Amino acid sequence: MLDVLQGFVHELRGAGLPVSMTENLDAMRAVEHVDLADRDVFKAALGATLVKHHRHWRAFETVFDVYFSLHSPGVDADDPNAEEWAELAGQTSEAAGAGGGGEVTREELAEMLLNALMTMDRDELRRLAAAAVGAFAGMEPGRPVGGTYYLYRTLRQLDLDDLAARLIGRAQEEGDVPADALAARLQGEEYGGRLKVLRELIEAEIRRRLVADRGVEAMARTLRKPLPEDVDFMHASREEMLALQRAIYPLTRALAARLAQRRRRRHRGHLDFRRTVRASLSYGGVPAEPKFRHPHPSRPEIMVVADISGSVASFARFTLQFVYAMASQFSKVRSWVFIDGIDEVTRFFTESDDVTEAVHRVNTEADVVWVDGHSDYGHAFEVFENRHHLEVTNKTSLIFLGDARNNYHASQAWTLRALGERARHLYWLNPEPRGYWDTGDSIMAEYAPYCDGVYECRNLRQLERFVTTVAEG
Amino acid sequence: MATRFESVDEVIARLRDVDYLADATIGGVVYLADRLEKPVLVEGPAGVGKTELAKALSRATDARLIRLQCYEGLDEAKALYEWNYKKQLLRIQADREHETSWSDVEADIFAEPFLLTRPLLEAIRADDPVVLLIDEVDRVEIETEALLLEVLSDFQVSIPELGTIVGKQRPLVVLTSNNTRELSEALKRRCLYLHVDYPDLEREKDIVRVRVPEIDDELAGQVARVVRSIRDLELKKAPSISETIDWARTLLYLGTSEISPEVIGETLHVLLKYQSDIAKARKELVPASDAT
Numbered sequence: 222m223l224d225v226l227q228g229f230v231h232e233l234r235g236a237g238l239p240v241s242m243t244e245n246l247d248a249m250r251a252v253e254h255v256d257l258a259d260r261d262v263f264k265a266a267l268g269a270t271l272v273k274h275h276r277h278w279r280a281f282e283t284v285f286d287v288y289f290s291l292h293s294p295g296v297d298a299d300d301p302n303a304e305e306w307a308e309l310a311g312q313t314s315e316a317a318g319a320g321g322g323g324e325v326t327r328e329e330l331a332e333m334l335l336n337a338l339m340t341m342d343r344d345e346l347r348r349l350a351a352a353a354v355g356a357f358a359g360m361e362p363g364r365p366v367g368g369t370y371y372l373y374r375t376l377r378q379l380d381l382d383d384l385a386a387r388l389i390g391r392a393q394e395e396g397d398v399p400a401d402a403l404a405a406r407l408q409g410e411e412y413g414g415r416l417k418v419l420r421e422l423i424e425a426e427i428r429r430r431l432v433a434d435r436g437v438e439a440m441a442r443t444l445r446k447p448l449p450e451d452v453d454f455m456h457a458s459r460e461e462m463l464a465l466q467r468a469i470y471p472l473t474r475a476l477a478a479r480l481a482q483r484r485r486r487r488h489r490g491h492l493d494f495r496r497t498v499r500a501s502l503s504y505g506g507v508p509a510e511p512k513f514r515h516p517h518p519s520r521p522e523i524m525v526v527a528d529i530s531g532s533v534a535s536f537a538r539f540t541l542q543f544v545y546a547m548a549s550q551f552s553k554v555r556s557w558v559f560i561d562g563i564d565e566v567t568r569f570f571t572e573s574d575d576v577t578e579a580v581h582r583v584n585t586e587a588d589v590v591w592v593d594g595h596s597d598y599g600h601a602f603e604v605f606e607n608r609h610h611l612e613v614t615n616k617t618s619l620i621f622l623g624d625a626r627n628n629y630h631a632s633q634a635w636t637l638r639a640l641g642e643r644a645r646h647l648y649w650l651n652p653e654p655r656g657y658w659d660t661g662d663s664i665m666a667e668y669a670p671y672c673d674g675v676y677e678c679r680n681l682r683q684l685e686r687f688v689t690t691v692a693e694g
Numbered sequence: 695m696a697t698r699f700e701s702v703d704e705v706i707a708r709l710r711d712v713d714y715l716a717d718a719t720i721g722g723v724v725y726l727a728d729r730l731e732k733p734v735l736v737e738g739p740a741g742v743g744k745t746e747l748a749k750a751l752s753r754a755t756d757a758r759l760i761r762l763q764c765y766e767g768l769d770e771a772k773a774l775y776e777w778n779y780k781k782q783l784l785r786i787q788a789d790r791e792h793e794t795s796w797s798d799v800e801a802d803i804f805a806e807p808f809l810l811t812r813p814l815l816e817a818i819r820a821d822d823p824v825v826l827l828i829d830e831v832d833r834v835e836i837e838t839e840a841l842l843l844e845v846l847s848d849f850q851v852s853i854p855e856l857g858t859i860v861g862k863q864r865p866l867v868v869l870t871s872n873n874t875r876e877l878s879e880a881l882k883r884r885c886l887y888l889h890v891d892y893p894d895l896e897r898e899k900d901i902v903r904v905r906v907p908e909i910d911d912e913l914a915g916q917v918a919r920v921v922r923s924i925r926d927l928e929l930k931k932a933p934s935i936s937e938t939i940d941w942a943r944t945l946l947y948l949g950t951s952e953i954s955p956e957v958i959g960e961t962l963h964v965l966l967k968y969q970s971d972i973a974k975a976r977k978e979l980v981p982a983s984d985a986t
Binding site: 239241243244247250251254255256259261262264265266268269270272273274275278401402403406407410411414 | 701702718719721722723725726729730732734735737738873879882883885886887888889895916919920922923926953954955958979980
């Protein structure tokens with residue numbers, strides 16, 4: 222048990238979770254007190270002692286599932302041999318046989334699944350999920366393909382959409398006929414939820430078999446994913462992107478709270494001579510208690526100019542959302558987007574309350590193509606400088622977002638110099654790794670001298686750090 | 695050391711007796727907190743019953759609830775202890791006629807009778823069973839957090855003039871946080887971590903039934919399903935459990951027996967508190983019926 226736990230903690234650290242020595246010891250003390258057979262409680266015990274941040278919970282769950290997927294914790298999974306595999310396969314066909322008798326066909330299995338889904342019998346579902354994986358995934362020991370491949374094969378054979386339709390049909394037969402569209406919607410969601418459970422069970426089953434085949438450590442490594450704050454914007458999957466978006470709002474709130482606090486405490490304003498002298502009278506003329514003026518609250522204006530061409534689109538999208546989530550912090554936020562033409566998009570954000578919708582409108586309605594729709598930083602900046610240079614004042618912070626890949630157009634770097642002279646700050650956020658800058662058609666070095674700072678901004682952590690620096694300055 | 699609970703199931707059952715429905719995770723963590731004698735840090739969205747958990751625990755264990763509400767600017771004098779300055783002054787004044795030495799006075803005025811206990815010290819010195827709730831701990835500055843560390847890890851307070859006061863017993867300690875800022879590693883390390891999220895359909899239905907006993911099974915189920923559907927929308931602020939309960943009560947007062955789109959349209963403001971959220975939910979759930 223001790224070894225398994227140590228391996229588990231080691232893997233958590235490998236996945237990037239900060240697990241301290243104390244927490245490690247706590248976990249060991251904790252498992253002494255719980256019933257190891259009760260998986261939920263065991264998991265809660267490890268989670269409560271080892272994971273101290275909700276953002277890390279998913280990573281914890283994945284590792285947990287891998288390490289403790291076999292029937293009892295502590296099973297030595299280092300020697301997955303052919304016999305064991307055969308045994309497993311045998312078990313599943315038995316399990317399937319228990320319901321249908323002998324070899325099950327696709328149709329029979331679907332029927333049994335339907336029954337189980339109607340009653341939501343979890344044990345039965347788990348057995349059937351195992352049977353389905355056994356029958357359809359075609360898993361072979363030692364074959365170097367990922368779990369998603371097997372998942373796809375199983376799900377294609379099961380045809381979940383068809384199952385969903387039949388489920389609802391079945392429910393209606395049994396008298397649960399939705400009276401109106403609302404009820405129908407609720408019903409759809411209800412059964413959609415049940416199918417999701419089935420899907421998760423199938424995934425777990427596949428993972429269990431892969432672990433049996435490859436061993437715990439190898440499996441944990443293949444499943445290792447970056448923590449949400451380390452996910453690269455440019456390569457985020459759809460799911461990761463959604464997770465990031467959900468993380469934005471709490472993050473901005475947290476940032477706002479921290480910044481407001483710091484601002485309040487740091488600035489004390491200048492010495493107020495008159496009030497200090499007045500106060501000194503009560504100490505017999507000794508200025509024992511210096512008085513200060515109230516500080517002028519600074520009202521920074523932020524202008525964001527973002528490249529939304531294909532190469533950096535997901536980054537820009539995310540950053541725009543972030544900037545607008547921060548709008549409560551700053552009195553004035555304006556934004557522009559460009560490809561080779563440039564267009565102000567502030568109106569989309571002020572008109573709609575919903576950030577996602579606003580970003581969608583930016584992407585569809587903004588007029589950003591001038592000639593051919595390939596990024597032309599030079600032209601876009603020139604137009605921007607022309608139209609708006611008078612609006613840039615010494616209160617303005619200008620933030621440029623882009624990879625500076627200019628398709629070999631003229632850089633027009635003088636525009637940045639001109640803007641930089643007027644603005645209070647000029648920052649550049651580049652979503653590419655630093656090593657890629659100035660390779661190919663990237664001309665970061667030509668713009669960089671006129672910026673107060675050029676930051677690599679590839680993940681939430683870096684973005685957060687940047688915002689803190691800016692808001693403090 | 696007497697433990698309060700024998701098993702996880704007992705935790706859940708006893709919490710249920712006081713109308714708090716805990717799932718296996720909540721039960722498991724509370725049980726561990728009792729066994730390992732560690733505080734529990736509860737995080738999660740607003741209105742999922744974080745504070746309620748502490749209150750329920752105090753009811754379930756027949757313990758007095760001592761609550762420290764955190765806010766920005768909270769300091770030692772408000773959280774731990776304070777010397778009763780006025781009383782000390784009186785003491786010195788009263789002493790003026792007698793010729794007492796300085797050290798006698800000093801020893802006298804920095805003694806127990808002049809100590810004003812604040813929640814943390816009170817919890818430590820309590821003889822009867824207590825549950826200590828440190829609410830919204832994320833509101834205090836990161837420096838102030840350090841105040842809590844000694845209490846949380848060793849359950850003692852050091853007062854320079856009196857020495858270290860060690861707790862007579864280990865109460866259950868619950869800290870809640872709305873996650874508006876990252877708590878320090880030092881604090882987290884000393885606690886068990888519990889993340890409470892919106893409950894799943896079945897649990898929410900049960901909660902509604904327990905908290906609104908007059909409601910019938912059918913309606914409770916519908917309430918839970920509609921609320922889940924609304925939570926799936928992308929909203930500024932998803933409905934919390936307390937709002938679900940409010941909504942169920944509203945429906946009951948209105949004498950609704952079945953939820954129709956019209957009813958939702960009329961009572962949506964109970965669940966959602968932002969105009970844009972209400973508009974969105976209405977668009978999603980209500981006009982769908984106009985078409986049919």
